[in-house]
Amino acid sequence: MSELLQQIINGISMGSIYALIALGYTMVYGILRFINFAHGDVFMVGAFVGYFVAPIVAPVVGGSGLAAAVLVMMISMLACALLGVTIEKLAYRPLRSRPKLTALITAIGVSLFLEYGGQLVFGPDPKPFPALIPSTMIVNSKFLVLSSNSLVVIGTALLLMVLLRHIIFRTRMGTAMRAVSYDHRAASLMGINIDSVISFTFALGSGLAAAAAILYASVYPSINPLMGLFPGLKAFVAAVLGGIGNLYGAVIGGMIIGLLETLVTGYISPIYRDAISFAVLILILLFRPAGILGRHETEKV
Amino acid sequence: MMLEIDNLEVAYGAVRAVKGISLNVAQGKIVTMIGANGAGKSSTLRAISGITRTSGGRIRFDGRDITTMPAHKIVALGISQAPEGRMIFANLTARENLAMGAYLRRDTEGIEKDMDYVFAMFPKLKDRIDQPGGKLSGGEQQMLAIARALLARPRLLLLDEPSLGIAPILVRTIFEKIVEINRELGTTILLVEQNARMALSIADYAYVLETGEVRLHGNAAEIASDDEIRKAYLGER
Numbered sequence: 001m002s003e004l005l006q007q008i009i010n011g012i013s014m015g016s017i018y019a020l021i022a023l024g025y026t027m028v029y030g031i032l033r034f035i036n037f038a039h040g041d042v043f044m045v046g047a048f049v050g051y052f053v054a055p056i057v058a059p060v061v062g063g064s065g066l067a068a069a070v071l072v073m074m075i076s077m078l079a080c081a082l083l084g085v086t087i088e089k090l091a092y093r094p095l096r097s098r099p100k101l102t103a104l105i106t107a108i109g110v111s112l113f114l115e116y117g118g119q120l121v122f123g124p125d126p127k128p129f130p131a132l133i134p135s136t137m138i139v140n141s142k143f144l145v146l147s148s149n150s151l152v153v154i155g156t157a158l159l160l161m162v163l164l165r166h167i168i169f170r171t172r173m174g175t176a177m178r179a180v181s182y183d184h185r186a187a188s189l190m191g192i193n194i195d196s197v198i199s200f201t202f203a204l205g206s207g208l209a210a211a212a213a214i215l216y217a218s219v220y221p222s223i224n225p226l227m228g229l230f231p232g233l234k235a236f237v238a239a240v241l242g243g244i245g246n247l248y249g250a251v252i253g254g255m256i257i258g259l260l261e262t263l264v265t266g267y268i269s270p271i272y273r274d275a276i277s278f279a280v281l282i283l284i285l286l287f288r289p290a291g292i293l294g295r296h297e298t299e300k301v
Numbered sequence: 302m303m304l305e306i307d308n309l310e311v312a313y314g315a316v317r318a319v320k321g322i323s324l325n326v327a328q329g330k331i332v333t334m335i336g337a338n339g340a341g342k343s344s345t346l347r348a349i350s351g352i353t354r355t356s357g358g359r360i361r362f363d364g365r366d367i368t369t370m371p372a373h374k375i376v377a378l379g380i381s382q383a384p385e386g387r388m389i390f391a392n393l394t395a396r397e398n399l400a401m402g403a404y405l406r407r408d409t410e411g412i413e414k415d416m417d418y419v420f421a422m423f424p425k426l427k428d429r430i431d432q433p434g435g436k437l438s439g440g441e442q443q444m445l446a447i448a449r450a451l452l453a454r455p456r457l458l459l460l461d462e463p464s465l466g467i468a469p470i471l472v473r474t475i476f477e478k479i480v481e482i483n484r485e486l487g488t489t490i491l492l493v494e495q496n497a498r499m500a501l502s503i504a505d506y507a508y509v510l511e512t513g514e515v516r517l518h519g520n521a522a523e524i525a526s527d528d529e530i531r532k533a534y535l536g537e538r
Contacts, residue, residue, distance in 0.1 A: 175397050179401050186388035186389075188371070188376075190376065190404045191405040
């Protein structure tokens with residue numbers, strides 16, 4: 001029983017990281033009906049920005065772990081927001097009126113560019129990610145091991161999700177995002193600059209990916225240029241599972257993938273840890289392709 | 302002239318929907334384009350708003366060439382549209398739809414005032430204000446589309462078939478409101494309609510379109526009394 005509780009806490013912690021990444025996939029899909037396959041690699045860049053910024057930031061804030069962590073995360077989020085906007089502008093925007101497949105293949109190209117560009121710039125070998133907030137044991141008994149780390153991960157992710165919800169449902173720009181996601185032409189008749197809304201969407205999604213990367217690196221403190229591949233794919237599965245284009249779906253999907261993964265690792269075998277996500281993808285595509293919260297879209301003429 | 306269209310052409314692939322239409326709209330007037338389905342009326346409005354590409358000709362607003370201007374900048378100049386099919390954001394509440402109409406405005410107080418103005422004009426909208434746009438009836442959506450276009454505070458309002466799919470009782474109300482908008486707010490209106498009789502009864506000037514070309518134009522009263530027009534568009538013998 002206590003082991004189950006342990007697994008569930010770990011699962012939610014991992015799931016909230018996947019959820020943050022999945023939100024980026026789902027927002028971009030909502031606006032452009034396009035899967036940004038480079039999203040996982042933006043996540044990787046986020047971790048590296050954190051890695052390089054942390055030693056610079058630490059002395060500035062005078063050794064306070066919390067302040068350093070917050071600052072590192074914010075810088076990383078900002079850097080990745082900029083990267084996301086740049087990728088969209090350079091790689092995807094020129095192809096917007098082309099068939100969807102063109103952009104999709106380009107996204108895979110951008111992904112490979114970031115992965116191998118990352119190996120060139122950062123080196124291919126893993127680097128130790130510094131512990132920004134030293135993890136302390138909150139509960140350390142025979143039955144349950146609860147580190148502050150998992151609470152920090154879950155709390156930060158929750159905070160960011162609430163913030164995102166506020167932006168999307170309560171602000172002018174967020175309403176414009178929802179308008180654009182429904183109908184580009186109608187939105188432009190309102191005076192909405194579609195390009196700015198798309199840029200903003202990429203900035204939001206990439207920023208969340210960076211935050212997820214800092215959290216991920218605090219759980220698995222070894223980073224490398226290919227580290228975005230699996231979390232990226234799993235978050236994509238999470239977005240599809242929840243119903244791509246649906247924000248709540250992304251969070252639910254992320255949690256399910258995170259929980260399944262830890263439960264499978266704990267109760268069946270760690271060998272299936274990565275495989276389970278893809279099994280879920282196959283099942284969902286077979287039996288409910290629109291996802292849990294997704295609705296079937298009638299093709300618009 | 303507030304709006305000058307000179308030899309406009311619009312094509313969708315090989316189909317030429319608009320084949321050299323020239324049209325003027327003077328400030329403060331209600332001008333109508335009437336004609337059958339496929340005459341090129343909606344395409345002309347879409348070209349003015351910049352949501353369809355033109356293949357020839359010029360569109361000027363206040364003497365300024367807007368032919369290739371992006372749609373959102375045209376709204377900023379003072380042209381808004383209640384488009385064909387209404388294009389209500391089904392996923393946004395009626396209130397959010399109206400807020401999007403006022404997207405480019407920053408004068409919160411002015412927006413509030415205009416909201417009250419459109420609620421007074423269409424009281425039914427107020428009851429549905431927190432409903433998703435997709436849940437509104439056809440008539441309510443039409444009112445919302447007109448109200449939303451008004452919230453941009455346009456100087457030129459483009460209305461595409463406001464009577465389409467509306468209960469006959471409501472059609473008269475909507476046309477009365479169009480006149481009210483023109484008189485009270487001084488908004489210039491370019492109205493596209495298949496209901497020619499109704500359109501001619503409120504317009505100052507009219508263009509009759511046929512298969513992408515202007516067949517006839519003149520004062521609305523003159524057009525309404527033209528024998529051929531009466532036969533072809535007003536269903537008289």
